[in-house]
Amino acid sequence: MFCNQCEQTAKGTGCTVVGVCGKSADVAAIQDQLVYLLRRLAALVLKARSAGIVDTDTDDFMVEALFGTLTNVNFDPQALRRMQAGTLERAKALAARLGDQPEDLNLSPEDYPARLPESVVGIDRFSTDGDVASAMQLLLFGLKGVAAYADHAARLGRRDPELSAFICKALVAGSPWDEEVRDLGGWLELVLECGKANLRAMELLEKGNTETFGDPVPTPVSLGRRKGKAILVSGHDLLDLLALLEQTEGTGINVYTHGEMLPAHGYPRLKAFGHLAGHYGTAWQNQQKELPDFPGAVLFTTNCIQNPRGYGDKVFTSGNVGWPGCTHCTGRDFAPVIARALELPGFAEDKLGKDILTGFGRRTMLNAAPKVLEAVAQGKLRHIFLVGGCDGAKPGRNYYTEFVEKTPQDTLVLTLACGKFRFFDKDLGKLGDLPRLLDMGQCNDAYAAVRTAQALAEALKCGVNDLPLSLVLSWYEQKAVSILLTLLALGIKNIRLGPSLPAFVSPNILNLLVEKWGIRPITTPDEDLAAILK
The missing domain is CATH 3.40.50.2030 (Rossmann fold)
Known part of the structure; x- marks a missing residue:
């Protein structure tokens, strides 16, 4: 096996015997075969779309299956084999509707390669060109994150045919069924397009959540x-x-x-x-x-x-x-x-515990925007930090706890996703009527944070990068990759990222991220706070 899709991958390069997550080599191979089969199905879906055939059920199936290959989702080989079989059955049915029955669809799922041919995907690379390989992996891993959000949205009845078409386009990219030849620039364009697609997926998910459950309230x-x-x-x-x-x-x-x-x-x-x-x-x-x-x-x-x-x-x-x-x-x-x-016994007695606050969704934050803007204008609010992302077990993540604890009293800390559990129960006090620590929700709610920042920028008649706002993010798995691509696609700069940089990002791609977007690795809380607030 070779898997480098998460932040905790072995030795910072890739898991080759068993996944740090607990994934066996057999499960890793089945997941790779599933991705291969999904690429095959995606090629047929695009061909069908050009013939006017759109199958929403297949669109839903594809994002559900791709979601199953994310880190820490599905470790059950039997369930994954069923997904493989379902993918192949759909491919055969769609090919029949198109009046075609390619020979490769007569194989059993186990006969498909765990990875694409060497010319496209090798054992430890997606191309013989390291930078192209890096861009291809950014695309695939970001696409897995998009699939997760699109799957959540579809379960709530929210879909977009154009989003589904992009997911198929991105799956086909670099596969044996891809007729387009791309240089590095072409791959990077597709990576940024993936970021835009993720914004749309998160938008659909937010609409589905708020229409079904109401707008979150503190x-x-x-x-x-x-x-x-x-x-x-x-x-x-x-x-x-x-x-x-x-x-x-x-x-x-x-x-x-x-x-x-x-x-x-x-x-x-x-x-x-x-x-x-x-x-x-x-x-x-x-x-x-x-x-x-x-x-x-x-x-x-x-x-x-x-x-x-x-x-x-x-x-x-x-x-x-x-x-x-x-x-x-x-x-x-x-x-x-x-x-x-x-x-099971349940709890034997009541036990009092601390209360924490959640529910600072987009509507709540936008309602609070006038107070925030007034505090900025009066010099009472110096800076806003968005500290969030995926948590994990790898050493170095105490940085985020210490960073939040050291933020000055004239600043606000917004947070979302499970990264907040490093500090979610800290009492940072208040800035006026606002708690200094504001939980905006799940990683799924990154859309709310983006739109809140854009609304503040519009009110101040400036760009998002001109706001007194800094993003200090932690990442672990592929949904965090998709959110990062969304931020890049929106042109948001100077993001601090940790605890370590992705193993699949080549030195040249990293240099590009630094030069064009100002992405930088976290250092120490004191150094980073001093640099941000200078």
Whole structure:
């Protein structure tokens, strides 16, 4: 195997024996074969579109399947094999509709290469040209992030045919079915186009979330415990959480969020359930320490699962998530989760805990914009920091805790995604009526942060890069890559990125990112704060 798609990849270059995430070599090969098959299907989808055939169900299937190859999503070889078979079946059916039946579609999924031919994708590269290879990997890994957001949006009934067409175009790029020859500049154009596509996917997702659950509002969330039976819900899928809340109503079971589910408490439709009890634990990488002590059932709704060694009998999955041996719930039927929760002891007594705030969504932030602008004009607000992104276990991430703790009292800290769990329970005080720490939501909510920044720039009649605003980001997996590409496509500069730079970014590509966009690696909190505030 060779996998370098996440920040924690072995030795900073690539996992070759087993994934740091826990992915086996067999699962890695199946995922690579699945991507190959999706490229094949994408070529047929584009051909069908040119003939006026558009199949929304296939579009949805493709983003769901590609999402399954992200880091920490699906480790179940049987589930991935079913995805392979489904991809091949759709390819055959589409080819038949086009009056064609290419010979390669008669192969079984196992007969397809785990990676594209050497001329396109080698064991450890996408091209014999290192810079082109780097751009191709930026595209593929960014595209996986786009697929995740597009999949979430589609589940909420939000789709865009042009977004689906781009996903197919990007999948075909560099494959044996790609008729276009690109130089490095052409690949980089496609990379930035991927960033724009991701902006559209996040826009669709925000509309789906707010139309379904209401606009998030600032909401205190308890870190305490309630006496009684319990279910913990992790991941990002708010529809799964809604279904679970509906199915557990009146059962005496309390539901706790975990990880990226924390912002769910800010949505009016979800917070209306009295048994949505609070939040348990921190970020995904701590689950093997935190979840064994949770006295109830655990449901993973999207990515971020780790090996539930020693407690797998209480872990359930849904959606794209899979772990061998764990019960998978389909059709949002969570009866097995509920039954297990009723068997387990639950919390023996109430335990008070600190309240934290979440729910500073786009509408709330825009409503607060006049106060922010007034504070800037009066010199009471010197700077705004957006400190967020993916958390992880690799050393060096304490930087973000220390950075936030050291921000001056005349600054605000916006945060989103699981990176906030380094400091989400810190009391930074207030700046006027505003809390200094404002949680804008999941990584899915990066769109809200982008649009808030653009609104502030418009009000101040300046560009986003001229705002007293700095982005200090952490990355781990492919959704963070797609968000970074979105920021680059929007021309946002001077981003600080850590804890380490991607292994798939070549020296020349890195130099380009530095020269054109001012991207720089984090150093120390003191040095970076001094440089930003000088």
